[in-house]
Amino acid sequence: MILPDKVQKIADNVPGKYYVDIRCIGCNVCAEIAPENFRSDLEEGHEYICKQPTTETEEALCLEAMEICPVNAIGNDGVLE
Ligand code: SF4
Known part of the structure; x- marks a missing residue:
């Protein structure tokens, strides 16, 4: 299984726990x-995190997307701001 690599985060991600990587x-x-x-x-053909989840509903949906x-390509072990 390929795991998300926070070293290869897409630069457009907003800072925080969730991120999309270059895969x-x-x-x-x-x-x-x-x-x-x-x-x-x-233009670049990828998604990125535009807003970190701030509600239980958003958190659940982000987890669902990650799974x-x-x-x-989605990780949730980034640095919390
Ligand atoms: S589900 Fe995964 S591969 Fe598809 S757009 Fe989102 S991060 Fe990219």
């Missing part, structure tokens, strides 16, 4: 699940 293939599933927290960079990501 993202831009399938858009995470943004459909958690639209408040994931945003598409259409369903087909290439395990």
Whole structure:
């Protein structure tokens, strides 16, 4: 199993626990699940964290997105700000 690598975070992620790494293939599933927290960079063809989750609902949706990501490109072990 490939694990997310926080050393290879996409630069657009806002600081905090959740991040998308460079393995993202831009399938858009995470943004459909958690639209408040994931945003598409259409030019670069990937998603990034635009807002860290601040409610239990957002946290649950981010976790769901992380579990369903087909290439395990979402991590939640980044530094808490
Ligand atoms: S689900 Fe994973 S591969 Fe798909 S856009 Fe989100 S981070 Fe990228």
